[in-house]
Amino acid sequence: MQFGIFNLMSYRDHPDGVPGVIADTKAMVRTAEDVGIDVAWFAEHHFTNYSVSVSPLIIMAHMAAATSRIRLGSAVIVLPLYHPMRVAQEIALVDQLSGGRVVLGVGTGYQPFEFVRYGQDVDQRTETFLKYWNIVEDALTKGVSSASAEALGLPETPFLLRPVQKPLPPVFVTTSNPVVLKRFASVNATPFITAGWRGSAVLLQMAEQMRASWAAAGLADRPMPLGLQQYVHVTDSMADAEKAADCARFVGRMASGLRSPDISAENAVIDAPPLPDEPSLDIFRENVLIGSAEMVTERILAEIRASGCTHYNMFFQFGDMPLAMARRSLDRFGDEVLPVLRRELSSDAFQPIPAQYAGQNR
Numbered sequence: 001m002q003f004g005i006f007n008l009m010s011y012r013d014h015p016d017g018v019p020g021v022i023a024d025t026k027a028m029v030r031t032a033e034d035v036g037i038d039v040a041w042f043a044e045h046h047f048t049n050y051s052v053s054v055s056p057l058i059i060m061a062h063m064a065a066a067t068s069r070i071r072l073g074s075a076v077i078v079l080p081l082y083h084p085m086r087v088a089q090e091i092a093l094v095d096q097l098s099g100g101r102v103v104l105g106v107g108t109g110y111q112p113f114e115f116v117r118y119g120q121d122v123d124q125r126t127e128t129f130l131k132y133w134n135i136v137e138d139a140l141t142k143g144v145s146s147a148s149a150e151a152l153g154l155p156e157t158p159f160l161l162r163p164v165q166k167p168l169p170p171v172f173v174t175t176s177n178p179v180v181l182k183r184f185a186s187v188n189a190t191p192f193i194t195a196g197w198r199g200s201a202v203l204l205q206m207a208e209q210m211r212a213s214w215a216a217a218g219l220a221d222r223p224m225p226l227g228l229q230q231y232v233h234v235t236d237s238m239a240d241a242e243k244a245a246d247c248a249r250f251v252g253r254m255a256s257g258l259r260s261p262d263i264s265a266e267n268a269v270i271d272a273p274p275l276p277d278e279p280s281l282d283i284f285r286e287n288v289l290i291g292s293a294e295m296v297t298e299r300i301l302a303e304i305r306a307s308g309c310t311h312y313n314m315f316f317q318f319g320d321m322p323l324a325m326a327r328r329s330l331d332r333f334g335d336e337v338l339p340v341l342r343r344e345l346s347s348d349a350f351q352p353i354p355a356q357y358a359g360q361n362r
Contacts, residue, residue: 001345003039003338004227005316006229010050010051010052014320027323029070031330031334039071042060042073042075043075046114049269057091061094064094070101074102079106079109079129079133080108080115089161092162095163103170105173109125111259113262129180131151135148141168145157172191172192173192174193175191176210178217191226191227192311193210194230196255197251197252200288207228207306207308228303231318233288240325245281247320249281249284250272250319251318254272256276293337296337301341301345316329
């Protein structure tokens with residue numbers, strides 16, 4: 001079992017603007033490394049204050065210089081928005097710069113607002129994603145693109161840059177499409193899911209749906225790795241709990257709004273309306289993991305055991321939450337929650353995923 005920290009890097013009302021968001025993220029990642037988190041993940045979104053992380057690979061390279069042990073993950077590289085010949089080299093370069101600490105998360109993307117502004121058809125994203133992945137995989141594993149490049153009208157090309165990790169860094173993919181799951185089975189990819197503010201019940205439903213998709217992909221005879229993502233805020237303060245719930249609501253509103261190609265975003269700041277049938281802040285707080293160390297521990301253990309997940313990713317500084325508040329929560333997680341999780345999960349009776357299916361690296 002590995003634990004991660006997710007960094008969306010939203011800008012809301014940070015007193016130091018975008019530089020403050022970046023500085024906060026660096027502080028959170030360093031704290032995560034200190035408390036024993038395994039992977040720091042970085043989002044990719046474009047054009048608005050939903051995220052200032054327009055390139056997870058650039059952020060990962062920056063964080064590689066600020067850390068020494070924690071792994072660095074893309075959550076995720078939206079392949080249809082890239083040229084595959086370039087991004088393949090950049091993935092390899094960041095793995096070299098970080099000393100082999102890259103975790104490679106890739107996905108099709110989903111936000112029409114972003115696709116239309118790159119001149120891409122969001123309805124063709126899966127087909128484009130698979131064509132581009134063929135080139136990325138060939139470049140990273142073989143050092144040459146031949147048939148995969150020719151399928152896009154490109155010449156066969158050698159690649160000097162290769163990743164430190166052979167044959168690939170660990171791969172995560174954000175999809176439940178059986179066609180994509182089957183294609184990525186050859187690289188032992190881990191499906192990655194999140195329910196956002198909708199919380200535990202929906203997250204576990206999504207895990208069951210992923211298992212059905214895994215079987216539909218013809219993979220029922222092999223164990224399914226699974227990555228879950230959840231909001232976490234450890235606090236005994238009701239005021240902090242309400243603030244955390246408000247931050248979760250802020251992110252939820254923006255994520256929902258960006259599913260439209262025409263959301264209002266004057267000066268790149270999203271004016272996201274309330275969600276359809278938006279619940280109270282109490283519901284936001286109850287859906288996600290906001291509360292005492294004991295409650296957070298119990299809920300995480302329940303989600304891991306019910307889902308059978310192999311990676312549990314946590315969103316600590318969401319909605320441009322004040323750094324002191326987010327870091328206090330992360331420190332408490334490291335002191336009071338993580339040791340219990342490690343102990344309890346090490347004693348569980350479930351079988352670990354065999355090495356050949358776990359994306360192990362040399």
